[in-house]
Amino acid sequence: MEINEKTVTEEHHGERLDKWVNYQISELSRTRIQDMIKDAMVTVNGRKVKPNYRVNTNDHIIVKVSEPEPLDVKPENIPLDIIFEDDQLLVVNKPRGMVVHPAPGHVSGTLVNALVYHCKDLSGINGVARPGIVHRIDKDTSGLLVVAKTDQAHQSLASQLKAKTTHRIYQAIVHGVVSHDKGTIEAPIGRDEKDRKKMAVTHQNSKDAVTHFTVEERFAKYTFVRCQLETGRTHQIRVHMDYIGHPVAGDPKYGPKKTLDIDGQALHASELGFRHPVTDLFITFSAPLPKDMNDLLNKLRERG
Numbered sequence: 001m002e003i004n005e006k007t008v009t010e011e012h013h014g015e016r017l018d019k020w021v022n023y024q025i026s027e028l029s030r031t032r033i034q035d036m037i038k039d040a041m042v043t044v045n046g047r048k049v050k051p052n053y054r055v056n057t058n059d060h061i062i063v064k065v066s067e068p069e070p071l072d073v074k075p076e077n078i079p080l081d082i083i084f085e086d087d088q089l090l091v092v093n094k095p096r097g098m099v100v101h102p103a104p105g106h107v108s109g110t111l112v113n114a115l116v117y118h119c120k121d122l123s124g125i126n127g128v129a130r131p132g133i134v135h136r137i138d139k140d141t142s143g144l145l146v147v148a149k150t151d152q153a154h155q156s157l158a159s160q161l162k163a164k165t166t167h168r169i170y171q172a173i174v175h176g177v178v179s180h181d182k183g184t185i186e187a188p189i190g191r192d193e194k195d196r197k198k199m200a201v202t203h204q205n206s207k208d209a210v211t212h213f214t215v216e217e218r219f220a221k222y223t224f225v226r227c228q229l230e231t232g233r234t235h236q237i238r239v240h241m242d243y244i245g246h247p248v249a250g251d252p253k254y255g256p257k258k259t260l261d262i263d264g265q266a267l268h269a270s271e272l273g274f275r276h277p278v279t280d281l282f283i284t285f286s287a288p289l290p291k292d293m294n295d296l297l298n299k300l301r302e303r304g
Helices: 017-024 030-038 111-118 151-162 236-243 291-303
Strands: 002-007 042-044 060-065 082-085 089-094 142-148 167-175 182-186 189-191 199-201 210-218 222-229 267-275 282-286
Touching: 017 030, 017 042, 017 060, 030 042, 030 060, 082 282, 089 111, 142 151, 151 267, 167 236, 167 291, 182 236, 189 236, 199 236, 210 236, 222 236, 222 291
Parallel strands: 142 267
Antiparallel strands: 002 060, 042 060, 082 089, 089 142, 167 222, 167 267, 182 210, 189 199, 210 222, 267 282
């Protein structure tokens, strides 16, 4: 049982309780939240209320979230592109279209299903549904992920991510011609209030986010860029590039419908560096662009 306690701030005064809880705990659906409120798993100032209750400034709200039923993660003999492996961790080049870990609607064919088949032992810090998973990349983004085999490795890698000492480079094809050769996007990211499945640049319940970009190649209507993450917010590059008017090509969530012919966003995690949890040596790995992105770049070059 996970217990969340929060006090309503002035900016949310008058909001429906179920909407407020959904904003605070975005992974919960509105339907589930409403059921939780009816079952008194959500209380306001120590008492049971209705889902349509309007919250007031300084209301003290307690949300009790029961643990979900554990997913039965079955080992699957799915080929893995393993860049590096030792007894502490492995670095994998994930293909576009592969989900990282099982979730409702994606219980098989995930990276975790493949990892459980490949490895006897994986870190258990993130539970049975996400063994070894320290960080994620989106289903339709390709590229490098580090996976922890031991809890020691997991804790070390997670600490490095939190301290912003890892090295993470992405390459992307974006809409429009980026005028500056390089730049830094420093804009906080939080849940989009109009669409809870999206993130947005916002100052409401947001976290700081910094992306550095460099132009690698310009075309008539597109630009090939290199992005370095200083922070690692959900959909960070996709949100930041859209924010400056250059959404990632093929992005179904943040980009235009008329785009390049690619199944998913043209975004690839090409470099990953971190300190090894045992040797403390800083190691860096790279993965070449996948064929679909290379083909797109060649077509853009042919167009002139």
